[in-house]
Amino acid sequence: MLLRHTTPHIQERSALTINPAKTCQPIGAMYAALGIHRCLPHSHGSQGCCSYHRSTLTRHYKEPVMAATSSFTEGSSVFGGQSNLLQAIHNIFSIYEPDVIAVHTTCLSETIGDDIPQIIAAARDKKFIPEGKYVIHANTPSYVGSHVTGFSNMVKGMVSYFSEPGPQTKTINIIPGWVEPSDMREIKRLCAMMGTKTILFPDTSDVLDCPQTGTLEFYPKGGTPIADIQRTGQSQMTLALGRTASLAAARELDTKCKVPCEALELPIGLRSTDRFIDTLRRVSRVDIPASLEDERGRLMDIITDMHQYFYGKRVALWGDPDQLVSLTEFLVDLDMRPVYIVTGTPGKKFLSRIEKALQGKVPEAQVREGANADMFLMHQWIKQEKVDLLIGNTYGKYISRDEDIPLLRFGFPILDRIGHSYFPTIGYTGAMRILEKILGLLMDRQDRDAPEESFELVM
Numbered sequence: 001m002l003l004r005h006t007t008p009h010i011q012e013r014s015a016l017t018i019n020p021a022k023t024c025q026p027i028g029a030m031y032a033a034l035g036i037h038r039c040l041p042h043s044h045g046s047q048g049c050c051s052y053h054r055s056t057l058t059r060h061y062k063e064p065v066m067a068a069t070s071s072f073t074e075g076s077s078v079f080g081g082q083s084n085l086l087q088a089i090h091n092i093f094s095i096y097e098p099d100v101i102a103v104h105t106t107c108l109s110e111t112i113g114d115d116i117p118q119i120i121a122a123a124r125d126k127k128f129i130p131e132g133k134y135v136i137h138a139n140t141p142s143y144v145g146s147h148v149t150g151f152s153n154m155v156k157g158m159v160s161y162f163s164e165p166g167p168q169t170k171t172i173n174i175i176p177g178w179v180e181p182s183d184m185r186e187i188k189r190l191c192a193m194m195g196t197k198t199i200l201f202p203d204t205s206d207v208l209d210c211p212q213t214g215t216l217e218f219y220p221k222g223g224t225p226i227a228d229i230q231r232t233g234q235s236q237m238t239l240a241l242g243r244t245a246s247l248a249a250a251r252e253l254d255t256k257c258k259v260p261c262e263a264l265e266l267p268i269g270l271r272s273t274d275r276f277i278d279t280l281r282r283v284s285r286v287d288i289p290a291s292l293e294d295e296r297g298r299l300m301d302i303i304t305d306m307h308q309y310f311y312g313k314r315v316a317l318w319g320d321p322d323q324l325v326s327l328t329e330f331l332v333d334l335d336m337r338p339v340y341i342v343t344g345t346p347g348k349k350f351l352s353r354i355e356k357a358l359q360g361k362v363p364e365a366q367v368r369e370g371a372n373a374d375m376f377l378m379h380q381w382i383k384q385e386k387v388d389l390l391i392g393n394t395y396g397k398y399i400s401r402d403e404d405i406p407l408l409r410f411g412f413p414i415l416d417r418i419g420h421s422y423f424p425t426i427g428y429t430g431a432m433r434i435l436e437k438i439l440g441l442l443m444d445r446q447d448r449d450a451p452e453e454s455f456e457l458v459m
């Protein structure tokens with residue numbers, strides 16, 4: 001009983017979060033920045049923040065995560081971090097030679113009120129930024145938002161600094177939202193199957209899922225080239241996948257370069273993938289290839305064959321809003337019952353998006369977002385009425401152990417398993433992987449609990 005103090009009695013709280021269902025804003029900014037080719041993320045704050053952000057990404061992706069820090073001391077905490085950042089920009093371009101430094105702030109530098117654009121301008125005046133190199137920034141105070149808003153802010157920053165208007169091309173921008181490198185690769189594969197010309201940004205495939213070659217590349221071959229991000233201002237349109245993580249950047253592109261945008265939920269599960277593929281079909285004016293219809297057909301076959309194991313199963317979910325919305329819709333389509341849903345990422349629209357995903361089929365569902373939507377509340381709900389399955393990040397393993405409920409690891413961070421960064425959950429094949437994992441957990445549990453007389457060889 002690791003969480004032995006959790007009581008089923010719920011006391012409404014206004015100023016206390018216990019075991020948050022989110023992580024810190026700069027982690028998202030760092031992850032997004034790694035999706036630009038030859039970019040070195042820079043944490044403007046103390047060394048401790050940067051170490052925590054790097055280690056969380058490294059533990060999830062099992063890859064080295066490079067980032068620099070302004071290394072605040074007591075002096076910079078009082079007088080501001082301008083001189084530290086100026087020195088850092090000079091050192092980084094001299095020693096590590098990135099094409100771009102992506103600066104994000106932390107709680108401390110935000111509280112001091114450091115003006116990052118002014119510091120970047122000062123660095124340019126001092127000729128600390130070499131010709132053809134860039135410094136971009138995003139404000140990411142962690143006492144508001146979460147790693148998802150940090151990601152969103154940094155992607156918006158990429159548009160603000162890089163995108164340039166020009167004669168329109170037939171290219172479509174895709175902002176993939178916070179998904180795994182494997183998912184970004186899968187989005188590119190689906191677009192290639194549809195014959196759609198795209199610019200995907202950011203793109204962490206081949207950055208955080210690199211093959212082992214025996215040589216450490218400081219800047220791996222992946223990441224969206226800066227020239228491509230500059231050209232996003234000339235594209236036909238932008239598809240923002242996942243409103244929370246992607247819509248702000250898409251709207252910025254519309255405002256800055258008059259590139260219209262459309263927002264879709266993340267293509268996780270059957271129907272949201274259908275909507276994604278149909279949108280590509282519509283905007284590219286092409287037919288859906290037979291090979292893609294076959295992928296969908298295989299997914300439908302699994303759903304039909306195994307429906308009896310999904311039916312009526314109660315599920316608790318936690319994590320990032322964009323994933324939760326699509327996952328909820330998929331579970332409802334499988335006739336499962338997502339009854340408890342929490343995200344620590346604030347956003348009032350989340351509740352209406354989840355309501356739509358529930359399709360009026362799970363009236364008993366309890367949904368919460370923001371500071372008090374934490375793992376403690378989730379555990380209390382589960383103590384009041386149990387569920388059959390947990391779906392969320394590694395922080396749910398304590399509830400899983402205490403309540404003896406199977407856990408499907410999904411989302412960020414996953415600190416104690418591998419596979420999530422290599423095998424996509426996006427698209428039809430990704431949905432098949434989700435189904436395989438859910439079925440494995442439910443059927444293992446059925447085998448474990450079956451009395452001898454009904455322990456079946458064939459299921």
Ligand code: SF4
Nearest residue numbers: 024049052106107142
């Ligand atoms: S919450 Fe603030 S102080 Fe803590 S690691 Fe994140 S940015 Fe740093």
